[in-house]
Amino acid sequence: SIYTYRYFIHNWPKLCFLAMDKEKCVGAIVCKLDMHKKMVRRGYIAMLAVDADYRRKQIGSRLVMKAIKGMIADDCDEVVLETEITNKAALRLYENLGFVRDKRLFRYYLNGVDALRLKLWLR
């Protein structure tokens, strides 16, 4: 729901980036960064979206890079996200940035599709 995004943006404004074409927003990334199991500072990419007309311009990758740099600036140990195993575009994008597949989650999504947890270990 929209409250999820508002929650993230409210608490981690520095990890939310918008891609603008003049006055028009054509891409966005929403993230958070907090302590995982009291031991690891974990960044989480909650949402990445790029307008359909603006695809294949590396906008998505650049938004992710900005987010990662923002997380590194805040002492992040690792960055994670989940994506459907069938979402080849997302897998390509993140794997090209050095993310690897940390876990397989069976029937993670309500439609029964498996998910992969992608992770970038920073240290």
Place this chain on the structure above:
Amino acid sequence: MEGTMQTQPPSDPGGQGSDGRVDSKSRYDWKDITEEFMSSASALQMGELLHDTNFGLFEAMSAIEMMDPKMDAGMMCNQIQRKVLTFDSALESGAIKIKDLSIPELIGIMDTSLACLVTWLEGHSLAQTVFTNLFLHNPYMIDDKCLKAFSILMLKLVDHIRDRVNRAGVFEEEDFQSLTYGFKMAADVTDARATGMMKEVDKNDYPTIMGFEPLVNQRLLPPTFPRYTVIRSREEALGHIEGLLYRLQIVTTVPELTTFHIIMEAFQEFSKSSPCVLSRSILQLTLLPVNKRVFGVHTMVDFLKDTIRNFIAPPVLSQKSALYNNSQAKQYVDAWFVQVVRPFTALVQITGHNRARQRDKWAHILEDLSALQEEADKVDACLHQMLTKMEPNRQHIACLGNWVLYHTLQAMISYLLAGFELELYATYEYHYVYWYLYEMLYSWLINTLHRADNFLLENETMADSQQKGRSNKKNKKKKRIKTLNKEITLAQAGQQMFGGYYKAVMGFRLDGKMQMPEFQFDCEEVRYSHRFQPFTNVSTPPYIPYVQYKEMSDLNRYEPDATAVSLYGAACKCFHQAKSLLESFHNPSEEVQAMIKVAKVNFVVMKILMGGHKKDSQEPPVFDFTSHPVYPTIKMV
């Protein structure tokens, strides 16, 4: 919003309802605060929100906008054209019949019920599957004997299945949802009575279904739930049930299995086909029913003692040894065995989980196994001291410890192999994964098996020489009763396979066909240490940190003349050796046969690469896991 709960007076017909379900009549005393609310809200700026400190991520994710049909479950129920029926309203309106049902109607209802059951077993909620069947909301009111019996039986069946799966405890939320939402499950009808009722009726045939209302339970579900669950078709449901019956038949053969090792092997085989949560649960409960005795008969300790005897014949467990009846030795050993039960029970349970969850659990159990092994080494040391005084020729060094180490190594291997099966490793990670398997884990495994085999031999030799009146000359060519040859051969074959892959990958790297990536934020050393992090909790075998891995695998140091072609040749030899080892089995299992096929293909591919095929191509090879989830066929594009 404030409200007060009112208890329904017993005579109120709209209150409890004859079906005992959540009713639609209000139990709250609503107070209209629209004016206060709207005037307070007007003080907020556009986009400004009021944030309570208790409103966290969980609340944000489960928040709904009231009356939004996507989020508010009740809105959908209120907006659809047709009325959502309950048992009572359906009966009243004639939408369902409780008597004079035709045979096609009955068959249709029963088939659809089974389809709902199967959909539930695939991980969906009862509310959106089995309980959409209105007949189950009030089965006692049904006049038709067949439908009544079937409905009661269905409720009881669901109850029994829930009980088994809950007790086995080898499921996670993606596997199974056991919540019954307060439904009555015909608990007052005994199993005998229910099956008796079914036996009294006997009919056959097909389709058309009255009595199923997908939305009847919608308000019982949290807003994060999907709106609809797609019920399996009847044909698919039948297929599932056939599969289930087949798997349950396999489960009935389990009590024939004799040792813990054989059971682990069988359970892992069973797991490979990704069986349903119900058959996995029944399998677990067959081995370890409620009283926690193996097959309900042996204590876990006795069972494990027997297994260890067959594996490594520790003198302290061998009747012919002086140590066997020594009370001090018995004390040490029995105290240690108490510690063994929990981790080894856990090992079996790991095989009962779905394949994805197993990987985490293999990683998790390593710490316990390692601690157990250290304890075992201490016990072994004491026993060895005692034994050398009684029987100077015999040893007890690392005897029990070796057995635990065997399982630790198996768990470590399972953890790494799961990464292939679950498609987790990037190709640029293969080199260190294959190296760890080939150089470390399988090496250690083979050594451990040899040590155990030697103990077995020693024990047998001892037993022979103790036989009175038997000449040793006659026994010179006697065939060994207990041997670990099969396990050793399999381990050697495994090592050769992974050796082949390792050398192939190193060859591809030298050849420019597999290039190491250069990422801005990724670093191989960091990645390596995270991938192998669970191994840092194990003392034997020692963890190989990245720097040491680089040293040990440094071609410039150990094979300065290595070329891509020479590495392809080495890989070729490995695959050939694997093939020969596997072909030595007289009655090869399906697994072994699949491995042989893969080894053969890879042998050929390596051979033609040696001959210069695709020499100038920089196209990366494809590792094809369709023939085997763990041993890929290498394909040159």
